[in-house]
Amino acid sequence: MTDRLPPIAPEHMTPEQHVAAQAVIDGPRGALYGPFVPLLRSPELMQHAQRMGEYLRYRSALGPRLAELAILVTARHWNQQVEWAIHAPIAVEAGIAPGIVDAIAQRRAPAGLAPDEQAVFDFCMELQRDRRVSDATYGAALRRFGEHGVTDLMGLCGYYTFLAMVMNAAQTAAPPSPAAPLPE
Structure with missing residues (x-):
């Protein structure tokens, strides 16, 4: 199975992708991996998703x-x-x-x-x-x-x-x- 949306080399990222990627890297995950690699194609969607996930994974009421x-x-x-x-x-x-x-x-x-x-x-x-x-x-x-x-x-x-x-x-x-x- 071929990865359809593999990692994007930093030199090929748009400015918006750089900002979105850095936000994930600077957060509790510490790296850009898993779902955030394909989601980087839509930086704004990725940013919203990562904020929701950060709450649910690290601070949920459960x-x-x-x-x-x-x-x-x-x-x-x-x-x-x-x-x-x-x-x-x-x-x-x-x-x-x-x-x-x-x-x-x-x-x-x-x-x-x-x-x-x-x-x-x-x-x-x-x-x-x-x-x-x-x-x-x-x-x-x-x-x-x-x-x-x-x-x-x-x-x-x-x-x-x-x-x-x-x-x-x-x-x-x-x-x-x-x-x-x-x-x-």
Whole structure:
């Protein structure tokens, strides 16, 4: 598979692309990689996306452990190898058990989820699979996380779906990772 929108050499970037790339490099990510490589073709879109992602990934009401779980469920739904390669190791570092990560990769319901993890898993699975969330699942998430947390959870699913669509269409290559690639 050929990367349709590979990295742009700095000398070929427009001034707007330079500004957008530098904003990502200067932020918490520290480098231009993953979805930001294809998104650089639309610098303004990339800047808006990176700001939303910075909030959702680093400061959401759910915290890093549950945000990473939502990201993994979304990456698996979209068979998104780049997001999986990046976020599977981060999820484990954030406190998601390796067995849970493996179960998601194999499209199995994970055993041993903590109650907050179960609420996130169920919500994300229903939203991705059914394109809606049942009253029971919504209520469980609302009781646990409140409206702010549920809104951030919807945002995580939507944002990482957007990134998955960008990278799947661009055929962005996955970086080296300690995580095994997602099985087809």
